[in-house]
Amino acid sequence: MRIFRLSLLGLLRDWRAGELRVLALALVIAVASTTAVGFFTNRVNQLMERQASTLLGADLAVISSDPVNPLFSTRARNLGLETAETISFPSVVLANGKTELMEVKSVSAGYPLRGVLRVSHVPYGTESPTRAIPVRGTVWLGPHAISRLGLRAGDRIRLGSSVLTIAEILSYEPDRGGDLFSIAPRLLMNLKDLSATGLIGPGSRATYRLLIAGPAPALAKFQRWIRPHLQPGARLENVRDARPQLREALDRARKFLGLAALVSVLLAGVAIATATRRYAARHLDSTAVMRCFGATQGFVVSLHVLQMLWLGLGASLAGCAVGYLAQQVLVRLLSVLVAASLPPPSWLPVVTGLLTGLVVLLGFALPPMLRLRDVSPVRVLRRDLGQLPARTGMVYLAALAVGAALMLWQTRDLRLTLYLLAVTAAALVGLGAVAFGLVRLLKLLRVHSGVSWHLGLAGIARRAGASVVQVVAFGVGIMLLLLLSLVRSDLLSTWQHSLPPDIPDQFVINVQPGQVAALRRFFVDNGLKGAVLYPMVRGRLLAINGRPVHASSYSDIRARHLVERDFNLSWAARPQRDNRIVAGRWWTDEQYGKPLASVEQGLAKTLGIKLGDELEYRIADRDISVRVESLRRVEWDSFRVNFFVVTPPGLLNGYPATYITSFHLAADRHGLMERMMQRFPNLTVIDVQALMAQVRSIMHRVNLSLEYVFMFTLLAGLTVLYAAVQATQDERKREAALMRAMGATTRQLMKSLAVEFTVLGLIAGFLAALGATVSGYLIALQLFHLRYHFDPRLWIAGLAVGGIGVGFFGVWGTRFVFTRPPLETLREFS
């Protein structure tokens, strides 16, 4: 008990002396950054858990790209289960003279089987739950569509060939609750009205769902029965694996934000290690006295560790509180991703926050603190005998262990952790080496500079180790922000500029074979040249060289998604202008109708398809086998219609096909689309411009949230600076007093400090700009295959943020060195 009391008293004393403030501040930042992300992901997860069954709108769902076998629902009802059906697809709605792409969902009575719909009479008005669905001839629209088209309840809209009346505003539907990227607004209609719209025909792009709910035993029985009966392209989802994409996306978001927060944690760790080293150094004398009076090594260590633990608990709790507040900003920034309102967070992030705080504290503070154990009592007689080794090896080892453990905890993936550790180590070593080189270079500058420059630059060179650490810590913070702001916008504008001005921006899908001739004429009459109509047949890849294809046989996520979905196959006599044969050869006229295929090389690589392979497809209940005759390179950037798999003409003639086209629409010709929709109401027009704007706004928000998390990194960088300034406080005081004695004025002293910190900041800014440029170059070339443009703004911003930021905070942090009369200071240190 005595040790508890002593440790608390010691903590209070050290706190009053201001020794522990920087340590506490670093810890608050570390915990705040992780808990902010923790609280946010906790809330989203809770939403997912709570809505697990309502996320499906049922207990079980059969989801398919083709109509669901009617036998399934009969069987379910026979087992005493409830069923409902939905068919959803994108389509263009015409209202008030405007067109809008919407996500149409037609539902049968009983939908949803789990959860309720909520409607209001005016957009964003008072919601009321309902068990009903839209009555025939009416639709319910999402509030977003209502406001965008300037509509209200009672107005009419045209959907395909039908004219329907808006009855309600749909404010909530359970199976869309936590939807990611809910780009297009929702339109809910009665299933019985669907056929009249003429929008759904063979080959149209729609998702069919059979919803099932009921007692668990009957459900289990049904599941056992249905599995062998599922047609290719259909899958079964239950509440446990509902929304795999959503879960995956959220898991990625959690990892990504978690890792972003980890950067701040590790930087804060550097500040903690620096501050603790000073703490230990300043406690050498008092520890020697305690040892003299009979304190054991164990007692001394326990006392200081306990003191740290109290501090860790207090600072971590404060960090949790800050994290809770910070998380609300994150929720606002990412509200665009999560449509539903989030439940309040649980206590779990507080627990993980506290644990993170303690782990970071022990990992970074314990090794320097353990030096106190080795303090010899003889130090009270001869201070020079009491010098201790720095134990740098142990400090680095502990930091590495803590960093790796936290990374593993965030990613829950050993390979990724090892990879990240290697990349981080390489980046840090690279940045550190450049920083060290620059610090050494400063020596050359010193010869030709004035007194303030002399002193400022000498300060950096003398504290070379600490200078490199500060520069890298700051550089990393600035670099991340530069990457997120300037490099990202640069890449985006480079990409946009690389696109030709007449790039297709309108896609028309769902064109029925009987409409092809009329639509072609319509295009010619209206001067839309170059709008080629391509046939499209939907098929599912069943096997490669006789080996059945399953999602589970691929580890690559993209490959899994690809084989789970239907492919769009097409036929053509000649390869498209932007296609290039890279292997094999294109078919001759004599080969028309032969079972051959030309495969896009990226797809071939992802799925492991080679020249000469046999691909087996199922198209509308018929299986067909084709041989890979050539591989093509496709310029997807061209935005023209392109296909993964193309066959010779004549082969797919008997299969249900729809047609697709793309073209560039001049800005002043949007009325043309309206005329087209009136003449061909079943067509779906996808305005890529509008979609791109939507995607850009989502990207912008995601980016803002990342920038927000990285603000903690910059703050952590500041604490590293602050800790380093504190660690050199005594030295600086003495220097300032001595300079004063020799006649230096406040101005001269301030100037030398300003030189020191501004130059440090400039080096950090240089590193940041260099790192961002190299990363931008690699991203542009390796990831996006774009030509990299050197952006001088990156360097200006990096140097300005570094120089001004570090200069200001450095001088601000050291202003105390002038406050005492020189004599007092000189005596203290003589």
Added chain:
Amino acid sequence: MYMVQAQKLCKRVVSPEGTLTLLDAVDLQIAAGETCAIVGASGSGKSTLLGLLAGLDVPSSGRVLLDGVDLGTLDEDGRARLRAGRVGFVFQSFQLLPALTALENVMLPLELVGRPAPGRTAREVLARVGLTERLRHYPNQLSGGEQQRVAIARAFASSPKILFADEPTGNLDRASGERVIELMFSLNREHATTILLVTHDQAVAAHCRRFLRLADGRLRDESADGQNGLIGMPEVAGEDI
């Protein structure tokens, strides 16, 4: 013309035991070019007096005139400006800047006042103290005696009117100490610098023409041609501050 004048100089500090009077109405005049040693027991307030006379600290009451300027009329920066180029210091613990080389340390006071060619002057003075081979060395690469010789070079580099030396041989062995004192006084002769030296070593003090003893807060002139002993009783005996 006096280089340093103190009038009724008092220094009191507040401690838990009450107010300590370290210096009690001390009067002192030191003429330009004079060499003067202040001796006294440890804790007698010698260093405090030196600090007050050099303007490194402010008195509780009384006046100090340095080179004819009343320090009481100047703020911290004003006092620093007055010292710049006019005052040199040699400390017991050398007080070299660890970040700077020997040459840079010596250049520092020259640069502070903007003297032309500070590097050349610094090299000359360092050569004068026998450290031509050590120009690029940092303080921690030099022996104690060498460090103090750099400090002496630094003190004389700007040809100051007055040199304040606080126990200049306190941290040195006898041989190094003698070398340092010899250097200091030969430079004094070359530059006609006023020297005010604080020491407890009688042998060092013997190099000075005037000899003052500080005891119980009062200063007494014990030179052969002694001028004035000034009286003042401390209220509480002071520790070395």
